[in-house]
Amino acid sequence: MRSKPRIRQLEALKSVADFGSMTRAAKSLSISQPAVSRLISDLSEELGFSLLERKDGQLVATQEARYILPDIGRVLEMMDHISDTSHNLTTRTAGHLRVACLPGFATSHLPAVVSSFLEARPNVTLTIEPDRPERILEWIIGEQYDFGITDSFAGHPAIDSTTVNIRTVCIFPHGHRFAELKEVTVEDLDNERLIHTRRDSKFYQTLTDLFQKSSVTPKPVVEARQFTAACELVALGVGVSVISELDAKSYASRLDFRPFAADAPHQLSLVRPIHTMPSMITLDFMKAFEESLASLAI
Known part of the structure; x- marks a missing residue:
């Protein structure tokens, strides 16, 4: 079974074909001139035809070698690409x-x-x-x-x-009475128009349990699946809401908020x-x- 050419052999042939000199090819590959000669000789034997001939004092590719050089160039480019990609993956880039x-x-x-x-x-x-x-x-x-x-x-x-447990805050429209508070308690939400998250969520159940334990009865007005929707509604004056501080911060210019004084983190x-x-x-x-x-x- 005929052995397959090695990458180093292909590099040697392409380099000699590019430079027209064993010496310059050896320098570009950082190996000795005899090593380049041996690589090309072995490749020629494996392929079954001559690869180089001398013309006007330079080594040039034979007709057969010129036929395969474009494919050799593509193979070497692909190997460089694989090497660069592997390096990028290893270095997480x-x-x-x-x-x-x-x-x-x-x-x-x-x-x-x-x-x-x-x-x-x-x-x-x-x-x-x-x-x-x-x-x-x-x-x-x-x-x-x-x-x-x-x-x-x-x-x-x-x-x-x-x-990750995220702090919660009570958000409210500009000018709301909660602006005078340092924090909003569960009791402060009694009789307030409340915009809340979906009823099947764990966070909604946590707030409901707090309201029941404190005998607090807010007035639910809108059920919103996302905190960003609650922020939009509060900014428009529809009501107040208890949400993640993460979401509230992105709306800081359009509404006010204070820490929610209860054990109700958003998970x-x-x-x-x-x-x-x-x-x-x-x-x-x-x-x-x-x-x-x-x-x-x-």
Whole structure:
């Protein structure tokens, strides 16, 4: 069985063909002239035809060698590309990351994290897909996405998760009486027009339990799936709401907020498929995103 040419043999032939000299080829490859001669001789024997001939004092490729040189060039370019890509992956400067997130994150906190992350990684690309929590978990279980940002995650054997407890605040329109308070208590919400999250969420149940224990009865006016929607409604004067401080900060110019004086953190879940080995890029991004929450976590 005929042996296959080695990359070093192809490099030697191309270099001699480019420079017309064994000496210059050897210098470009950082090897000795006899080593170049041996590589080409072995390659010629393996291929079954002569590769070089001397004309006007220079070594030039034979007709047969000229026929295969374009293919050799493409092979060497591809090997360089593989080497560069491997280096980029090892040094975490290249790769593709698929992120699923709650809709509010796609337009609020996440873009700033992505911008900072990509600044030092020019060859990394991302796909960001916002959707409801149920769909995000389906994607992660199906290994369609590398990383997910969701809430109210109850656990699943196919998912690895990290929970980050984010401080909550009460948001209210400019000029509201709550502006005179240093913090808003559960009792302060009695009889207030309340914009709340979806009724099937863990966060909604936590607030409902607090209201019941304190005999407080707010007036629910709007159920909004996302905190960003609650912010828009509060800014328009529809009512007040208790939400994550993370979301409230992005609306600081359009509404007011104060710390919510109750044990009701918003639980944010960072999830990934457990049966797939995460890439280094994925782990780096998860770490960067979690660190971006540090100032708001409790």
